[in-house]
Amino acid sequence: MNEVKKYPIYGVMAEFETSSDLITATHQAFDKGYRVMDAYTPFPIEEVSETIGFHRHHNKVPLITLIGGLCGLVGGYTLATFAASIWFPLNIAGRPFVAWPMFIPVTFECTILLAGLSCAIGMLVMNGLPQPYHPVFNVPGFNLATNNRFFLCIEARDPMYDEDAVMGLFRSVNAREVTRVDG
């Protein structure tokens, strides 16, 4: 929240009609040296995330999923083993208490459950959702970002940020609208 106070202006937003216009603009902005920017699109466009500098190794969701899955794996197996051998041992015709093959289904389901839950929750947390308010919602016409328009915002936090220069850049790359975003 400090960031918002420090920069009362969030950035400059450009609206594009086509995804290729957006991709071109993103390339140009990155080449000019802008780094703190984000694009808003109605559907995922892989090329854009690469051009704004969000690489695969920034994405921690797979790691979170793996950790969740391992917890489920260990937890599920431990649960079955403890219940069957220590907490409530049942001697049925002298069969072993810890019969590990019989614990695999439960271990498997626990692994999948915790991996899946941590994957979904991890994605939401890393994305900072739920977040009902965000400055970009102030941009007129931003409701089309979930329909058919493509937006690119260079944020005021960018060290190179200069409002007029950014606006000029956007106007030169076929932007339909260029708006200042209030924080």
Next chain:
Amino acid sequence: MSNYETDAAVLDAPSPPMVNRFGEWLIIAPGHTFDSITEKISNVVLQMGTPRWWFGALLIGMAFAVGLFFALTVLVFKGIGIWGNNEPVGWAWDITNFVWWIGIGHAGTLISAILLLLKQEWRTTISRFSETMTIFAVMCAGLFPIFHTGRPWVAYWLFPLPNTMGVWPQFKSPLVWDVFAVSTYFTLSVVFWYIGLIPDLSTMRDRAKSSVVKKIYGTFAMGWRGSTRHWSRYETTCLLLAGLCTPLVVSVHSVVSMDFAVGIVPGWHTTIFPPYFVAGAVYSGFAMVLTLVLPARKLFHLEDFITMRHIESMAKVMLATGLIVGYAYVFEPFFGLVYSGNRYEKFLILNRAFGPYAPFYWTLILCNVITPQFLWWRKIRNNIVLLFIISIVVNIGMWLERFVIIAVSLHRDFLSSSWGAFRPTIFDILTFAGTLGLFLTLMLLFVRAVPTIPMFELKTSLPQAHRVGHPEEGTFEEEVAS
């Protein structure tokens, strides 16, 4: 590029051919834009108003659901003696219905997870519909074992919770595995469904006129704004969830089949059960998707998005899984009569085909093995009415299959002094019909509340979603012309 705007003239013009230059059905009708997709799909919820038939269907669904409520209330007071279950038929309609409903759910996960990993683009439009079907089907399925315990208020004893009695579930029992499998399946199906819904809920938020509706969709959309970083993590999440759900869905019906296969009852104790059950589940699930999608497509005018391509593909999957099921039907008697060398197994097979329940067995063969053979003909695969009938016949056949497996195996015990028979009571019928009503009610509420087709995913299959002028992609005009 005027094509990016909704061009009413284009959409209202006589429909262009729905096939490409190779004569294959298109996944989406030509001429659509991002905006027209949003408009057409979100308007079913936001603009169209509630059609009269919807209220009629809801009334029917709710009437049956009230029957379910009544039957279950009586059960809670009187116990499961009100059902036709007896000794030796301790599992009857309840478990039949449980397996049937769980099986139906499997198509949803197959479409949303396995076909996603296989990059089958046609799955997109029908994925939300079938995922929703999965959730509601598993809800209906869950009612049966819970109420079959006779004491649903202590159903939490199924879970490994520390308690003053010091008792824990028996982790070597497939019934406990089933609790874990089904509850994991339900949880992850809901999670997958909701995660897939978030971007579309944000579209609904941005399109809704009324501020109350906006707030409701906005709350569930969690402030999704389509940020590229979000999309990147989002896509990874969808892929990972699909990867996790793929073995999960196979495990669920395998575990369900082990409820039977681990026991020594003749007709249950076979190693063929897990793959046979999974194939049967997918088979019945696709039949149910067709049963639901064919009318919905017509009633909500979604022919542009649910094209003959989807319908034909589903028919093909049904044919393929039907053949696997047929293969199992051939091998079951082989195991029983020839391979096992066990007199009880031999008797079971003969009793199944010629005993008191023989009509059910032969109807099941007719429904599940003979009927899908019609799907070899392209003309039949493209005939909506015939497909609808076949899908219902397959659903009936798959229900009969579970009934034959359960009741026929149980009603002749090892000792002839313990032989019995099963006859459903009115409460059996009310409960089963009631879950059908509950399912119908929930599906009807679903189609009025959320977009039935994933809009954002469908948009990625438009040619405009790819870079225009890219040397490897055709331009939009070329795609339309083709």
